[in-house]
Amino acid sequence: MSKPTQADLVLTMLHTRPEGVCGTAFLQFHIPRYAARMGELREAGHKIGKRRCDFTWHVHQSPQWVYFLEDEPEQMPLYRTEATG
Numbered sequence: 001m002s003k004p005t006q007a008d009l010v011l012t013m014l015h016t017r018p019e020g021v022c023g024t025a026f027l028q029f030h031i032p033r034y035a036a037r038m039g040e041l042r043e044a045g046h047k048i049g050k051r052r053c054d055f056t057w058h059v060h061q062s063p064q065w066v067y068f069l070e071d072e073p074e075q076m077p078l079y080r081t082e083a084t085g
């Protein structure tokens with residue numbers, strides 16, 4: 001098994017939080033270059049949208065972006081259910 005990349009972690013976070021993930025959350029997971037990871041995931045075929053952070057309980061010094069997954073391409077083999085053995 002290979003070690004998950006930061007892009008894998010970013011994708012997992014996006015899947016876990018359909019309401020969106022604020023940029024500051026990625027910083028908490030030590031992914032300061034999350035914007036570059038979004039670019040990689042988009043190139044891999046993931047549809048990632050972003051909007052201004054509108055979480056009312058967030059207080060930011062400067063405007064932040066919230067990233068979220070739009071519809072996933074159907075051919076992405078994210079969930080493999082083949083039995084083994």
Ligand SMILES: [Zn+2]
Nearest residue numbers: 022053058064
């Ligand atoms: Zn925020």
